[in-house]
Amino acid sequence: MTRRTWLAMAGAGLASGAAGGYPVLIFSKHLHWTKDYREMAQVARDLGFDGIDLTVRPGGHVEPERVAEDLPKAVEAARAAGLIVPMITSGIVDASTPHAEVVLKTASALGIRDYRWGGFRFTPDGSITKELDALQPKVAALEQLNDRYGMSAMYHTHSGPNQVGAAFWDLWLLLRDRNPRRVGVNFDIGHATIEGGYGDWVTSLRLLAPFVRGTAVKDFRWERNASGAWRPRWCPIGEGMVDFPLYFRMLRAVGFRGPLQLHYEYPELGGADGGRKQLTAPKDLVLAAMRRDLEAVRGLLVKSGLG
Secondary structure, three states: OOHHHHHHOOOOOOOOOOOOOOOEEEEHHHHOOOOOHHHHHHHHHHHOOOEEEEEEOOOOOEOHHHHHHHHHHHHHHHHHOOOEEEEEEEOOOOOOOOOHHHHHHHHHHOOOOEEEEOOOEOOOOOOHHHHHHHHHHHHHHHHHHHHHHOOEEEEEOOOOOOEOOOOOHHHHHHHOOOOOOOEEEEEEHHHHHHHOOOOHHHHHHHHHHHHEEEEEEOEEEEEEOOOOOEEEEEEOOOOOOOOHHHHHHHHHHOOOOOOEEEOOOOHHHOOHHHOOOOOOOOHHHHHHHHHHHHHHHHHHHHHHOOO
């Protein structure tokens, strides 16, 4: 199927990439500084992206309480620029999250089928097993809501203490009896490498592979902070510890075809890294850094055979 045919499907699925390879999306948090949806889409297109992962959450490009009015406008602007919108990043934690149902209903009507979900945390002194048991009904209820609208929730894996999903096996326990077409995983290889930089992320990806519907891409390295403690620091693609060639080969081996999102989290991006509304660095330098990372990812995808 050609790129033109896919794009004619109005973004309901994934298109081929700019050079006939795997499509890459920009996480729209990093374009919050653009003045409107049209500029957001133009910047993404001019950088060379194939699509956009739209933020539909408090402080995002679309506020949840305005999703019925504003998400169609954002998607229309993206598609008018020739971009696909196969997913959104939501603020949904479970089915009881305010505006969750209208977000899913609106996205589904626009042909969007995947959304990023997350936010479960362990209490510092609680029982891990009991808390996982308590989360099971929440996952089941979200699965049912997704089924109603033909949507798939992708739990985003973060790193750090008390993050459900950071250890991966906990997330597998929550999902193992669920329909992977309705509740799955957005595997963040940056956070995964922080948690298990040598071999754990490999084993974890194998464990979760049937549920991996999307992936977020970013790089990091360990550095000492001002207090002398070791902390992960985000950096440009290829300058850190993430083994992208192995990761992309593994995705290819399991037949991955979900949305691939490029994240820009390093502080040299003048606020674009954190989703700020105004840049504190020259715009041309920010865009050059974004373009450089996109080109690096495309090269890695081609070398791995996924591109």
